[in-house]
Amino acid sequence: MESGEIYKKLNTVFEDVFDDDSIVVRPELSADDVDGWDSLTHIRLILTVEKAFQVKFSASEIGKLKNVGGLAELIRSKAN
């Protein structure tokens, strides 16, 4: 999957999870930048990403994520 495609789809996921059409995802975006991105929402986000991209992450992979860039890279490594 192309990087552009991934970010486009990720944006939709973020809009869905945070119920906010104005969200724009970029590689540096992290929990510090978004209101309501707490640990529960983080789980929701991970589960929604897995469903949207048809991929599965391990706990260890999730634990290493620091920002959206890391997430996009993880998706790219798994999605066809």
Place this chain on the structure above:
Amino acid sequence: MSLDLFRSLSWLPAPPPDFSPRCRAVLDHNSETALGSRLQSLAAFALDANQLNHLARVISKAQKSHSSLQPLVPFRMGILSNSTLDFIVPALVATAARYGIALECIKADYDQAVQEALSPDSGINRAKPDAVLVAMDYRALPLRCNKGDAAEAENAVAQSLALIETLRAGLKANGKTACILQTIASPPERLFGSFDRALPGTTANIINRVNLRLAESVFGTEDVLLDVAGLAETVGLADWHSPTEWNLAKLPFSNSFLPLYADHVARLLAALRGKSRRVLVLDLDNTVWGGVIGDDGLEGIQCAQGDATGEAHRSVQRLALELRERGIVLAVSSKNEDEIARLPFRKHPEMLLKEEHIAVFQANWNDKATNITAIAKELSLGLDSIVFLDDSPVERNLVRQLLPAVAVPELPADPALYARTLAAAGYFESVAFSDEDVARASFYQANAKRVGLQNQVGDLNAYLASLQMEITFQPFDEIGRARITQLINKSNQYNLTTKRYTESEVAAAQHDPQCFTLQVRLSDSFGDNGMISVVICRQQTRSEWGIDTWLMSCRVLGRGVEQVVLREILEHARRSGIRKLIGTYRRTDRNKLVEDHYSKLGFTLTSTEADATATWELDVDSAAVEAAPMTVRSVGFMQETSHIAHERTS
């Protein structure tokens, strides 16, 4: 796939693309509909976990600001669990609205089930909830014991039940509250293999026995069972249990089943509040049997054993009968002549359903919203008691739009799955079964009552306009010839003269300069209906056309097609200098339906014969036909200066 059925709740209509903005805006505007009804409408869709979360946030906001949530019925429920409840609670609140309930959830602190149940000062007990959901899973139970040790195994079973009993007793001691007790979903892993089920002390063996005894201890009390074990088994234990999600956030089951779990809990709440549905209204053609009785006759419909399609529809009949046996009332709403619709019930040897099983039998040419309203009135039940089963997406959406209180399950393309889908939807969930239920079926007599035609309900025109129908008129041509010939020879009910022609006679009409021919196709937002009408006019004098043939597929009745066809005929008649249209109705034993066809189109009766043949005429110059809500395309007529079709919207 069945998994999609349960994961996506595919008996519910898909949410509209503007669900999120609609959800956000639902508290803002003042509308004629009550807030509670607007929330219930939003919840009626097949919402995923995130959408349920957003809807729940809106509901909670309304509850906090003390807005009236009428007509939703308030319900306060406590939840105890050994696992994370934070995702479950919003799913429950949003889903409860689907069943007309304004739910307030009080959740116990994480893994504090026993403390909260036993302490009179706990959040749950102080709140005096109407019910408490005891959502414990297998990890909470003392299941470990030496395998093969029967005594130890019995002890583990007893201890597990005792824990649940402690919670139950504690909650009841602190207030009048019903307990909703979950059965235990066994993890799919086996230690020995098939042997696990029989050997005392294995996890599977202990859980089996706990579930059995739990069900027994709840039966007949005011507490109710939430059969999570059954639900997990239905979707598959290996999919239900997600080790990743437990490890990540102590989620007791895969979040993908959250909407399903919430729906099952909400059904119980609805049952407790007497809101379960009680009537199943059945469409007939292609629902209760394969085929169309009016066209295919007794010999042609499919409901026989040994035939795959027949078996599919028999399973619908079988489920309907079983529901009737437990007290659900059956009714029929079908677009057919009454006598013809009853024929299979009376004469077909393989029909499982008989006339005496049907409490109200509405077979007529009225729209189904009007018929269902009449059925509800006849049974003295609200529309919210009714479930309507119909294979046609057009009919389903009509009823959903005009009668939103009626439950209308979406059905898959394959009729073999109709029964499964209806059962999966759980409209008739019940927590008790009494003699009164058994007797209910016979309260409604064996005479399968027919209610007289009522005034039309709701804004049918608005619904028809929303179908975005497109009608295409063409003269006869080679491409359409086979289908034209087929329709001419097959059509019995909506057929004015029942003249049968061979393919070469159809070709002759096409090339005859004295003939005006029409092949008519209709498509709508649900798809292409193909060719649905055929007309042949023959020039009788310089200024008169006789309508030799006018037939139409009954599938598109009630949509204003006949009027648009007449408009098209008039348009071409005028262009050809015709002043008068002569229509003939030749009565047969199948076409009573079109007795008034010409009368309704504004023709004047000029003569009737002894054999009931009637001749009608219409003055072309003064005739005016109202535009119908559909796009009209007129293609391939010689009068056109170019061969390009022109589109005009009526």
